[in-house]
Amino acid sequence: MHREVARVVRAGPVVRETTEAGPVGATLKAVGACEVRLVDPDRVARVRAAVPDEDVIASLAEVFALLADPGRLRLLTSLLEGGEMCVCDLAATAGMGESAASHALRLLRARRVVKVRRDGRMAYYSLTDAHVRLLLDVALQHLGHSDG
Numbered sequence: 155m156h157r158e159v160a161r162v163v164r165a166g167p168v169v170r171e172t173t174e175a176g177p178v179g180a181t182l183k184a185v186g187a188c189e190v191r192l193v194d195p196d197r198v199a200r201v202r203a204a205v206p207d208e209d210v211i212a213s214l215a216e217v218f219a220l221l222a223d224p225g226r227l228r229l230l231t232s233l234l235e236g237g238e239m240c241v242c243d244l245a246a247t248a249g250m251g252e253s254a255a256s257h258a259l260r261l262l263r264a265r266r267v268v269k270v271r272r273d274g275r276m277a278y279y280s281l282t283d284a285h286v287r288l289l290l291d292v293a294l295q296h297l298g299h300s301d302g
Contacts, residue, residue, distance in 0.1 A: 217265050225250055226258045230281070233268065234290050238280040 192198055206214070220226060228248035233239060236247065245255035259279055262268045267286055271278045281287050 213265075217267065220261060220265055220267065223258070225254065226262060229255060229258055229262070229279075230267070230286075230290060231294075233279060233281050234287060238271070238278050240276050240278050244279060 205211075221230070225248060228250070229244055232244055232247040236243075239247070241252055241256050241259065244259070245252045248255060250258070259268060259270075263270055263279075266282050268279050269282045271280070281290075
């Protein structure tokens, strides 16, 4: 019985496809580059046209970088669970000092992730809109899934 098994091998930054033929005296053949540069050029053109421009991608990367900080995420999940809250209460729920919480909220407000409402000297923060809520909800649901 003679069979051919293909597998992908990662060697440094280059991914190579390796073909192993036969059970005895196997020969290995490494392919370093794609033989076909575009399998579906029409699809590539449609996808490239639909991908946001570089400015949008850069802004999106900034938002995700903001979300990569555990302290800011604690603030956001506090807002997700508690709704509108003052800086003092947010700092307490996130386990942060008021100054650190205020600074983090200022960064999140600059990227339109949270909004502020002032009442006298008090500042009350909330998530900007349903999109931010949805983003957080989906991320939390994703973490709850098991891949089994």
